[in-house]
Amino acid sequence: MALDRNLKMGMVGGGPGAFIGDVHRKASRMDGGVQLVAGAFDIDPKKSKQMGKELLLDPKRVYGTYKDMIEGELKLPEGERIDFVSITTPNNWHFPIAKAFLEAGFHVMCEKPMTFNVKEAKELKQIVKKSKKVFGLMHNYTGYPMVKLARDMVRGGELGNIRKIVVQYPQGWLATALEKAGSMQASWRTDPKQSGGAGCIGDIGTHAENLAEYITGLKITKLCADLSIFVKGRKLDDDGNILLRFNNGASGVLHASQVSIGEENNLAIWIYGEKKGLEWHQEHPNYLYVKEPNGPVQVWRRGNDYVGAKSAAAGRATRLPFGHPEAFFEAFANNYCNFTDTVRASITKKKPDPLFLDFPNVDDGLRGMLFIETVLESTKSKQKWTKFHK
Secondary structure, three states: OOOOOOEEEEEEEOOOOOOHHHHHHHHHOOOOOEEEEEEEOOOOHHHHHHHHHHOOOOHHHEOOOHHHHHHHHHOOOOOOOOOEEEEEOOHHHHHHHHHHHHHOOOEEEEEOOOOOOHHHHHHHHHHHHHHOOOEEEEOHHHHOHHHHHHHHHHHOOOOOOEEEEEEEEEOOOOOOOHHHOOOHHHHHHOOHHHHOOOOHHHHHHHHHHHHHHHHHOOOEEEEEEEEEOOOOOOOOOOEEEEEEEEOOOOEEEEEEEOOOOOOOOOOEEEEEEOOOEEEEEOOOOOEEEEEOOOOOOEEEEOOOHHHHHHOHHHHHOOOOOOOOOOOHHHHHHHHHHHHHHHHHHHHOOOOOOHHHHOOOOHHHHHHHHHHHHHHHHHHHOOOOOEEOOO
């Protein structure tokens, strides 16, 4: 039996002035079937109430803390209480909030990186398994249709054995000490107490790592990292260069930076196999470039029937006809679409379609935290290679 009502969504974080929380709210409701009904939007209860008022929510369901939210929602009957919560707080709050909601019986969508450290990530994986609830991690770049097309091409063997992976994520917005100028987005990202052991690598380097492993299906086995802090007085890395080795023998290079002046959000990836190569750019996401050794570069364009014919996942992730660009919000929405369809299957006790399960999960979150930990160890080591932590 299909679920005959909207899924009810709660949110922790995403208060006044927050960027990513607002993106989550809009993307989660893009396809319909989801209604935001409750939240604890800020660590300051007054600001939480302010956000709830702006969102026109019932004041009784706008809470001062996430613990109050769990208590209040559990008092409501099933079908009226929230079905899932989205966590859009700074990193240090991800684990305790996710743990509390999972153990209370709610499904969870969480921002990345998943936790504050590896110990928390391993514990959270066990909590998810025990709870039998759906856990999603918002690595939004996996939601782009042409990323899914690239994945299906690579995993279908069209490139042959993968030899080299180059992935980059340069930004320039932290080239100056914005954290000292009152920028909320900069202040928590550069604070070890809120962000964790890594700055740039935790914030955007994990996106690059996740994208490389998602498309290829390969796993990083060892790396050689060089992190830098260029802005005087900053406590966490703002630039990183990393050599990679993968479990099939492929080599790789990962470059992430937040001090690359003039760069906006230039995430891009190049994958080279024995037969073909692929290239994708996040700032021009509707195009996938396929390269052959003895022919012109092919440009695969989102929205055309041939994309869906090659990749069912890419077809499912496409909303608009060709020539009408889809991008950042839609990628978030695609992960929410698959996550919420899986939640509906859980509620109705049905086995989810395999296409529904195409969203990052707790295993991806653990990989991201292990990546951060290995990079931090490597950058301090005198050895060339550091084995990827397990």
